[in-house]
Amino acid sequence: MRREPTDPSVVRHGRICCPACAKPVDSAGSPDGKPGRAPRSGDFSLCFGCAEPAVYEVDALGRIALRAPTPDERAECLAKNAGEIEKLKAFIAVCRRDLKT
Numbered sequence: 001m002r003r004e005p006t007d008p009s010v011v012r013h014g015r016i017c018c019p020a021c022a023k024p025v026d027s028a029g030s031p032d033g034k035p036g037r038a039p040r041s042g043d044f045s046l047c048f049g050c051a052e053p054a055v056y057e058v059d060a061l062g063r064i065a066l067r068a069p070t071p072d073e074r075a076e077c078l079a080k081n082a083g084e085i086e087k088l089k090a091f092i093a094v095c096r097r098d099l100k101t
């Protein structure tokens with residue numbers, strides 16, 4: 001994993017897929033814009049394709065994956081990140097509108 005040179009809040013990792021929509025995911029970012037760190041098991045991820053939360057899992061060999069959250073994890077993520085999720089949904093809507101024009 002490596003930090004994105006042009007944006008230190010973003011950490012690049014191997015390509016994995018969103019468990020909700022299968023969009024490829026190859027990076028993690030800190031929501032506050034501070035320098036990012038490698039994802040750890042239990043960290044939440046928000047998909048830039050569907051805005052659904054997922055949960056990182058990192059095994060002892062450093063292999064990374066995303067899994068669907070449990071109902072409790074999903075509720076926790078939605079409650080903690082409501083503002084970010086609304087911004088992400090607005091961003092996704094703009095991107096989809098731009099693709100149609």
Ligand SMILES: [Zn+2]
Binds near residue numbers: 018049
């Ligand atoms: Zn997705």
